Amino acid sequence: MRKFLLSTLIPIGIILLSITGLAQEKTVTGTVTSGGDNAALMGVTVSIKGTNKGTVTDASGRFSIAAAKGQTLQFTYVGYQSQDVVVGDKTTININLPSLSNSMTDVVVVGYSSQRKGNLTGAVSSVDVKKTLGGRPIADVGRGLQGTATGLSVTIPSGEVGSDPIIKIRGQIGSIYGGSSPLILLDNVEIPSIQVVNPNDIESITVLKDAASASIYGSKAAFGVILITTKKGVTGAKPQINYTNNFSWQNVWKNLDMADVDGLKYTVLAAERIGTTSETGAFYYVDRAAYEKAVEWKNKYGNTIGANDPTVFGRDWYVQGPQNRKMGMRTYDPYDYMIKEWAPTQQHNLSVGLKSGKTSFNLGLGLLDQSGMTKPSKKDRFSRYNGSLKISSDINKYLTIRGGALYSRRNKEYAYATNSTTADPW
Template sequence: MKKTVALIFILCMVIQLTYAQKRTLTGTVRDKTTSEVLPGVTIIEKGTTNGTTTDISGNFKVSIEPESVIVVSFIGMTSKEIKPGKSTNLIIELETSFQEMSEVVVVGFGTQKKANLTGAVASVSPKVLEARPIADVGRGLQGITPGLSVVIPSGEVGSDPIMKIRGQLSSFQGGSAPLLLMDNVEIPSIQMVNPDDIESISVLKDAASSSIYGAKAAFGVVLITTKKGAKKEGVNVSYSGNMSFQNISKKMEMGQLDALEYTLSAFERIGGTVGGAFWQVTREGYDKAKIWQQKYGNTVKPNDPMLYGRDWFVDANGRKIGLRTYDPYNYMVKEWTPTKTHNLSVSGKSGKTDYNMSLGYLDQSGMIKPAKQDNFDRYNANIRVGTEVTPWLKVHAGTMYSKRLKKYAYATSSTTADPWLYLYRWSSIYPMTTEDGDQLRSPASEVAQANTSSQETNYTSLNGGFTMTPTKDWAINFDYTHANQEYINKNPGTRFTARDTWSAGVAKNDAAGNRIYMNDAGEVVASTAAGALPAYQLVNST
C-alpha cells in the first residue's frame, strides 16, 4: 500500500514538473508593409499539432515548450519560423509572398502546382492583361498563350473574337470553339467579361478536359476566375481609368494608276481594248489619267466634287471613262478612334465574411468614317459574397450583369451589299465624292445615309453554393446558377438617294434646256471654244 501511494506521489510530481516546463506565449501579427493586424494567422509549435490562430485584432495566445520554435503562416504571406527564447510577448511582422501565380494553376477539379500537372494547361496572369489597353479579354489573349489562336473576324467594334485551341476543326458546319467558363459557370461570350474583374485565366488544351466538363469541352476550356473578397480585415476601394486610341496597323493603299495599267494590259494581251465595268479604262483614258495625276494629283482633295471633262468623260461609244482615281481609305476609315474604360471596385472582409463589388464601363468608337454612329458600349456589374459558417463549411453567393450595346450604320440591305467588299472589288476610278452638290452612289454614300442599327445584349446570372471540407484533402463543392440572356435588335430600313454611278451618263443642259460644254479643266465654256466637250452628268435616283 505504501509503495502504491509513493508511486502515485512521484507520478504526480513528474506531471506537475512537466506542466511547469510549458509557458504561455502571447503576441500580435501584423503586415510588415501596411502595419495592419492580420486575423486568421496560424501559429504552430514546430513538430507538433499544438497551435492556435490570431483573433480579429491579430492577437494570439499559446502554451509552448521553453526551447521550442513556432511557425507563423498565412495565405499570401511568407511563412516565418521564430524561436521566442525567454520572450513572452512578440510582435511578428509577415511579408507579402511574391511567389508567381503561374506556379499554381486553376484546373477543372481545383488548383494544382504547375510542376505536378500532367495535362496541357497554360495560365495567364492578370498583370499581362493590365499592361494592354484592350476592349475585351479575347483581344488581350492574342499572342500570349501557346496553342491558343485568337482571330478578330473584322475591324468592327464589339465583334466577338474567334478562339481556337490548337487549331481544331470539327466539321465544316460544326463549331470548334473552346468552352468558356467563368467561376465554373458557362458564359456565351468572352465579350461580357470585364478584364478588370479577372483574378486568373487557365487554358485547358488537351482531351482530358472532356473527362471533367463533357462533350462541350472537346476543343478545350478557357477557365476564368474572378476576384473574390479581401483577405484582410477592412475595406478597399479602387478606381482605374484608361483612354487609348486605335488605328489600322497595316497601311491600306489602292493600286490607282498601277492598277489601271495592269487592267488595261491584261485585256490588251488577249486582244481587247477596253477593261472594266460601268467605269471603263482604254488606252486613251489611261494616257489622260497619267496626265491628270501629274496635273491634279497633289491639288484635288478627296472630297472635292467630280467635274466632267477634268475627272471623267464619255467617249464616242458612250462609255464612261474615268481619269481621276479615288482611295476608299480616305472616305471610309476614321483614324485614331478613342476607347475609354472606367472601373470601380469595393472589396473587404469583416470577420469571416468577405465581399467584392465592381462596376465597369467601356466606350469604344469604331473606325467607319461616314457612319452617323459607330460605337460599342459595355456595362458590367458584379457582386460576390462569401462567409465561413464553420471551419468545414463555406457558403458563397453572387450576381453578374452585363449589357452590350453596339450601334452601326445599317447599310447591308443596300444594292451594294457589303460595303467593304465593294471597296476593293471596284476599280480605283469609281467615284466616291459628289457631283453638282449631290452625293454619288458608293459604299461611303450609302453608309452615310443609312439609319443607325443597334444590337443590345443583356446577360444576368445569379449563383450560389457551398464548399464542404470533411477532411483535409477532400472538398465537396456545390454550385447553382440561373442565367438569362436577352437580345434586342433594331434594324430600321433606309432609302438611298444619290447619283447613279452604275448607269450611263446623260446630257447636261442648263435651265433653258441648252447643252452645256466643258473643257478638260472642268470649266463651263462656249461650244465654239477650243477643246470644248458636250457635257454629261449622272442621273439622281433613289
C-alpha cells in the same frame, strides 16, 4: 648588384607563394540528397565560386573535389534551390538541397476544384493576370491573351472595333459540322464569348489544353477549356474601393499600296475578257472610254487636287447612257477618304470589395467606349457596359454558399454594310 638581387628575389617569392597555395588545397568529399525524401541526387553540379573548377555527383550522390580552406563550394541542380558552403577544416561536406516548391505548390483552378501544380498530370497553363491585363490598354480579354500561354492562339479577324477574337488551343481543327473553339467558363458557368467579360473583374485565368479536360466537362471541352475566375472581397475593416481609367488611341500602322489608275485598267480588261460591253463598277462606273479619261485626269490634276477638295461634275465625273450612270474619272487613295488618322478609346472601372468574418463580396462596374477608324461614317463605334456582383459565405468548414450575377451589354454601331459589289472603291 642590388638590381640583380631584387630581380631574383621577386620570382622566388612568387614561386614560394604558389607552392604555399597548393599546399593548402585538400580533397573535399560528401553526399548530396534531396530535401523532400533524402534521396541521393545524381548530376548535381559542384563548383568552386570564382574559378572554372567543378564536378558532378554520381549515381549515389557522392562527389569529390580539390578545394582550399576559405573557398566557397556551390551546389546547383535543376528544380532545387542552390546552396553555397564555405570550405573549413572538415574534409567531408554533406548537403541537403530543398526543392523549388514555389512553382510546384502554386494553386491553379482545374475543373470544379483547385490543385497544386505538382499534382497535375495534364497540360495546364496559368496566365499572369496582373501583367497581362493590368498594365496594358486593351479593350477585351481576348486581345490581352495574345502570346501569354504556349499553345494558345488568338487571332483578330479584322480591325473592326468590337469584333470577337478567334481562339484556338494547339491549333485545333474541328470536324466538318462541329466547331473547334475551346469551352469558355466564367466561375464555372459557360459564356458565349470572352468579349462579355470585363478585364478588370478577373482574378485568374487557367488554360486546360489536353483531352483530360473532356473527362470533367464532356464533349464541349474536346478542344480545351479556358477557366476564368472573378475577384473576391478583400479582408479589411472598411470596404476597399478602386477606380481606374485609361485613355488611348489607335491608328493604322501600315498603309497598303492601292492600285490607282491601274486598278481601272484591270477592271476594264477583266470585263472585256468575259465579254461585258456595258459599264462596270459600283459607286462610279467605268468602261474603256472612262479609263482613258481617268488617265488624262491623273496627268492633269493628280498632283493638285487633294482628298478634301470637292468632287466637281464634268471635271471629276460625268453621266452616260440611258440609265444615267455616273462615270468616274477622278482617282483617289481610299485611305485618304475612308480611314481616320487616329481613333480614341476610353475605359472606366470601379470596384468595391470587402471580406468581414466569413462573408465576402465584390461589386464591379465597367465602361468601354471605342471609336472605329472609318472616316465617312459617324456610327463606327463600340461600347460595352459591365456589372458584376459576387458574394461568398462560409457556413461551416464543410459548407460554403456562393452567389453571383453578371451583366454585360454590348452596343456596336456599324459604319456601313457592304458586299463584294458595293465595297468596290472604284
